Amino acid sequence: MPRETAKQDFPVAQVRRYLEPGPIVLVSSRWQGRDNVMTLGWHTVLEFAPSLIGMVIARGNHSHRMIRDSGTCVVNLPTTALTDTVVDIGNTSGADVDKFARFGLATRDGTSVDAPLIEACHANFECRLHDDALVERYDFFIFEVVKAHVAVRPRHPETLHYTGDGVFMVAGKVISRRGRFRPEMLD
Amino acid sequence: MPRETAKQDFPVAQVRRYLEPGPIVLVSSRWQGRDNVMTLGWHTVLEFAPSLIGMVIARGNHSHRMIRDSGTCVVNLPTTALTDTVVDIGNTSGADVDKFARFGLATRDGTSVDAPLIEACHANFECRLHDDALVERYDFFIFEVVKAHVAVRPRHPETLHYTGDGVFMVAGKVISRRGRFRPEMLD
Structure with missing residues (x-):
């Protein structure tokens, strides 16, 4: 892996740095030996510490059941270099296709949760389900980010x-x- | 008002066009004859129809109680032309200051809810509280957008x-x- 894309541990209380701007993310999951990934744009930061985020994972997605059953996922932050891949992932279902093989996405295992991190993404946030109170009503999952990995460069990816x-x-x-x-407003 | 900033009605089922990208918004409110506005970055789209959005309005903000009591607010979308105003609004509390007077923000009344729309913003989304199930736990309010007004130009504001x-x-x-x-993925 080229030095520029090497990742470092990042404080989970500061993931808002990457998620508050509202980027499209790739959410990866693992259940019963199968991996999957989906494109997702409906998410928000909820709290600094514990590091909480909320995401709508619509039940029409194959990932919905996998993440509900495993209670874990990884939020991966793609840059514009991955634009076509982001679209292609959103265009296919994990029920039919192994998207990692199809789109040539290298992964490594999470260190805190049992789900794959996407290497080509700028950041990887390992998440554990924290509260499912609104899953039935809105497909809205609340996760705690338990481990964060962020590329050292560039400082401000597109x-x-x-x-x-x-x-x-x-x-x-x-x-x-x-x-x-x-x-006191700076954090 | 110059022709360029004239606003038109916009379909509420399509507010994701402006909110899914994750911009900072200005949330205005009215309660017992007083108006207020806050800067907010923690929000997400939740549903197309009804048009639902979720927002964290932390209880440390003067707006929290006003919006809880009135059950309404307006989500205003500022552009980079308002950068300093966005910061200044975030730096002050409506408990101390009439921010509209202080920052010279012209408003007009909502047509569907009793709260002020900020004229200088690119879009105004009138909201009614839809579900307060997570307000106690996370300060997370779920609103229905009941009326949307969007500037005709520019098509893609900064x-x-x-x-x-x-x-x-x-x-x-x-x-x-x-x-x-x-x-079928285009909507």
Whole structure:
């Protein structure tokens, strides 16, 4: 693996750095010896510590049952380099296809949960189901991020933000207003 | 108001167009004759129809009690033209300051809910509280968007996506992969 994509442990209380901007993510899972991955855009940060995130995993997805049964998943952050793969993953179902083989996605095993991390992604967040109170009503899962791995470079990767209808916005340009914040508002 | 910023009714089932990309939003509210507005980055789309969104409105915010009591709010979408205002709103509390007067924000009344729309924002989504099941546990409110107003132009405004620590990513560049999607995946 080239040095630029080497990943380091990252503090789970700071995953908002990558998820609050609202990127499309790839959610991978494992159940009964089979791996799967889906594209997902409906998620939010819920709490810093414990590190909680909420995600809508619609029951029409093969991943829904796998994640419900295993109680774990990995949230992987793709960059624009993976745009076509992101679309292709969303276009196929794990009920029919081994998406990792089909799309040539190298993985390694999670260190804290039994699910695959996607190497080509900028970050991997290992998650454990924390609260299923709204799963029945809204397919809304609340996970605790228990382990985070983030690529050392680039500092601000270009990420994909889905608008529907086949169109993504790209975020990558950065503007800082640090000097304008009250110090206690910076975290 | 210049013609470019004129707003039109927009289908509430399609608000994901603006919210799924994960922008910072300004949430305005009204209760007992007083208006307030806060900056918010923790939100997600939950359902197309009814048009449901979930948002974390932390109880440390003056808006929390106002929105709980009124059961309504407006989600306003600022562009990069409002960057400093977004920061300043986040830096102040409605308990101390009339932020609309302080920051020179023109408003008009909602047509479906009793709360102010911020004119300078690209879009205004009028919301009614739909489910408070997770408010106690996570400050997580589920709203139905009951009315949407969106500026006719520009088609793809530059939006702000907060990373924490005073830094925003900017999304505005657009890439389409319409041709790569299965037709039934486009909505």
